[in-house]
Amino acid sequence: MPTAPHRLRTLGGAALRVVAVWAVATGTMLVLAGLLPDFRLQSADGDSATRTATAAAIGAGAFGVLSALVWPALVRALLLVPAFVLGLLVFFLNGSLLWIALSLIPAERGGEVDPTTAVVVAAVMSAASSATSTALAVRDDGAYRRRLARLADRRGSAQCGPEAAPGTVFVQLDGLGHDTLRAALDGVRPLMPTLAGWYRDGGHRLMPWRTDWSSQTGASQLGILHGSNHDVPAFRWYEKETGRVMVCNRPASAALLQQRAAALTGDPGLLADPGGASRGNLFTGGAEQLALVLSVAGVNGRNGHSRSRSGYFAYFSDPANATRTFASFLAEVAREIGQSTASRLRGDRPRMGRGRLYPFLRAFATVVERDVVVAAVIGDMLAGRRTIYADLVAYDEVAHYAGPRHRDTHQVLRRLDRSVRLIAKAARHAPRPYRIVLLSDHGQSEGPSFTAAHGLSLQDLVRAGCGLPVGRRAHRRLRDDEALSALHAALHRSPESAEEVHPGPVVLASGNLGLVSFPDITGRATREELDRRHPALLRTLADHPGVGFVLVHSDRHGPVVLGADGGEHHLDTGRTAGVDPLAPFGPGAARTVARTAAFPHAADLMVNSAYDAATGQVHAFEDQIGSHGGLGGEQSRAFLMWPSDLPPPVRPGEELTGAERIHEVLRGWLDAAAREGGGAAGRRGRGRAGEDAERAG
Template structure:
């Protein structure tokens, strides 16, 4: 990619030869055509739309001119102030603002009668259709617009101080796309752009193994900052602060980045972060969770980019806002249809997809996708050396639909289309660009734990620890009695299936060898259950499932902490306080293994039919980690060293025969632990880069990506360019010339 392909060079040559005249001709043609069609549209609306009327022949002509000025001149100026409204209302605010502008235009033209605001919204929609028709007539599809913008920017700014001899890199993360799903999507034509790259030999596809915490927080922190130490899940409990950390909470995300950033992240050298959890120390970022409410520290000098750049450029065109809103409504309709079809066909596993979710999902599948792509285009035109962006749509829909069902594959296809567009635009940037596509983890499919077993993991642990089951809220509808909770409804459905009932009975009996061994230990120690436990100290800030017991689920892991004890509580203390807890959990059909820490043996992994002492590697019975990959012992051993490691860390049971596991959250496709495809992300990279070899853990993936940037001649953060880097740059410059 050191030089643009022939079709791009021909395009640029034609632009340079016919430049000013061609541009003026197209601009004039577009203005005239938009004006004529707007006049015709207003006349049609005058005849067809109740509440809208024009008394004289000249009024549509004048209104069309004023509407053109509104969208071309006034609207971009207004949006500089109102951009947050456009972003945080998912584009709806843009449409409403534009409708208010239309009301104002018609109010100043005598003889124009407009029934109200809703009529103005209809007029805005019609004007957007007119803009789309004009684009089609002038062959101005999105790719063509990107080329025009890039060519004008390149001619006006020249090199812009960018050393075009050193390639830039776009890191495009498809959130949650597992390696095997990616392979099948390439094979079956769901992702034609990536398939073409592999067929042409320009890119190679491989996999990488996640940490025990196979979720975005741990993975992205490791990838961007080179460290994910002490990140236990997408959320976890910190006993010393009595606080649940949540990666999706802006203040917590900022704190996580503060703990892991050393100022030398993957994007520290003039890079950009778009739509991520963390910045990677990029000086340019937007829609990044760790910066949303951060008011000081190492982000303070970079706040100017938060809502600027490509997002303003995108919403400055009112037709973009309307088009995105229309796409969001179509996507919401598709979600409602697919959810109804799943329910009608009794597809299982499935989860609740009602309420506001059909509209909430469009925030990732359409709106965030569109504005992230727009920002990436601006980044390339500005010559940023490294850009990292996250496409969330696949992960979001797979949680609710499944990892390879029809509707989620359509989302994957749309992401592939955007990657193809970015690849074409990259040839017009002031420097060559390589594209690396990757994922932060995969997903494992299965029926949710609460649906399969009739109670949540929080309720289960609370019950075993002597807690009182939650009382459902009493709601009167003239029938009396409390409204059953979702868990109670699930339990009722479960009771109708005798196989599940048998499994639950087996779990409560503690028939497994490890459960018998744990009970024998308790009997030998002469411990008695503590019937009445009260929480000491100040009132807890985090909900307890039982006195002194906190449970935090995160995908396929659940973390249990005993708040009456400081620091890590050992296995022996848990046995004395709650003699039935460990035996019942280890025998539960939804529990795969548990990590506990013994004062005698150190970290111990307990499974139904065996245990694994991580300090010595001794396995008694069947290895509980056998079905969780070749790196499971090392990954679990690492988590045991984390300062905030919970007292008990539970991983869901994975069935390799069915490729199935039950997450502790109400998802269909899920991740966060070990077991199945969730632990294998994909990595597609240009063949000219060194092969990465086997990659285990997000920190190792960071070293690979950082090594690629250095290989291409980009400077290492905090280091002076070496003589070798200068030679690489000079060599690339001579080749490009």
């Protein structure tokens, strides 16, 4: 228990920091008053330097008090406003507080500012005050912890003592494949120096893991967090019994998938134990502490809003954070416009359009989502929460448009590395030791889209095979990817009307995996039934050069994979005819395709694009350069990077396969950490992540 002298020293230090911040704010206000013609601190008749300084001190003090007391209340009230709009209100609200503060200066001492100039002055003062406060607090570990802990919602924080069991932070680098990560760790100047340092000094180990056929965040993260991704055949699919199109990154669909997984396993989730936190994910994992989690974004009522947006309140309650993030947002929009223009001038191939709303969507994923999630994770650690799982979607978003190894994605990897280093440094100030585990949910494979390579869409090809009219233009739709997931959670909206089912076969795309369903056929359409109704369809698809294989169910042989020139692979017996259509996709392809074929909601036809083993290229059925969702290339090779003091996930020579297996591994590590509690190993582990970060940095 703190003694009286200790409390006095703490209060004295806090008072000195307040005075120092006040002095810096006063000085900043004086400088701005001298530089900006529409900002005046003197009366109309002119004042002495002393009177002007006094006016600045009063204004700076009033602005500081209003920022501390009124700003958090404003942000809390605006939780019901879409987060995208909140970012646009930041400057206006901050400027309004400054205008009010200046109005509190006695009339005889002056104090006037143009409304537009007030926005600029408030932004500069917030940044200067925040920088001063942070610099002073860093010298005092206790103050530093208290400052950073305010970035997160402290309700329900775990109580930790010096003998606390180690905590675990799982950081998911969305879409980053194992081979791409290895390339980013190599060289004299690696793209990701923090991770490279951990790997080279033996502090962390690295291995690939093979995803399920549906190599996308919905299936992978559901399996990782909830222990089952059964009956998730793709990113989007059609369910005949309800006539509904399920899309993994829609709030209603995500909530239903989470409920189905919990009902199947009886397990509330990886993060369900006290002290669990889910940040920036599609699913909760059973955690109580949530921020930017899609499956609760559609919850009605104020409670639902509060749960899904608590991370926004924690972050934007500091006006300096709001100002910095919004400025970075605008810079990222400008960066994307510049990079896309440069790509067009260089004549990069393959290349796709990156205009319209994309610069803003990218900026949300790479700046706003990143800042809020990283701040929430830091706050979680300083609050002593035992298990934290966070998803950073920035790389995946940019790689879809630029390509997984493009120079534009290299910049994103560098910034992600800095985010991991920041999390690791914050671990040094946490009340318990932390292990940091990094992983991805899938990789990405590159290649021109199916439409770009062959001049027609998959929907056009299916309709042609059925003898139906084909439109002159390929159908284009807005992508539903991880960045949109985070945006849906931030907007608290579920665009369920975006997907419409038209007469005829329903054709959906999930990266380079296509799904074809026939609503007029009850149950699973069979090969025999389709041959009777549409005799040319199966061969039209299987023989197309852009198609790798087609999965269909046969009355006689069960699930059958069809390929070009009559090639077949009967999954139940393993018998093949002609050239095995699964051979280019590796020895594990038959097993993973057979698993999906048994799902109740597998489509009537599952179409995987062609894969060039020499180049690693696939053809997405969506408008993407980097894609994932099916088989072929690096999209199926995710990574797992864990501290070396944890046991290896598999025995030597074994392959780590499937998201459900990753769940078992992570669960085992958490159980082992819970048993450690308080021993010498736990004490030795304190601050290890932060020390590693210091060495790597």
